[in-house]
Amino acid sequence: MSGTTAHDCPATNCTRRVGRGMLLCRPHWFMVPKTLRDAVWDGWAGGLGAGSPEHRDAILAAVKAVNAKLAEASRG
16 A cells, blocks of 8 residues: 555554555454444544544544553553
């Protein structure tokens, strides 16, 4: 994948590349609570909501949630 069509998964210490239409790699996406995954999709609104405050807030909450789970798991 080229740099214009992919980005690094924002989950802590993840080295996977994901397509530009994806927020996280598949394993980390499914670590996000379903309510937050739904909020990301709802904020996206078929592309019409991309960049809206609701979509940005949902993205940030999803990334925060997965990173909190990863931190908790690393503490044992």
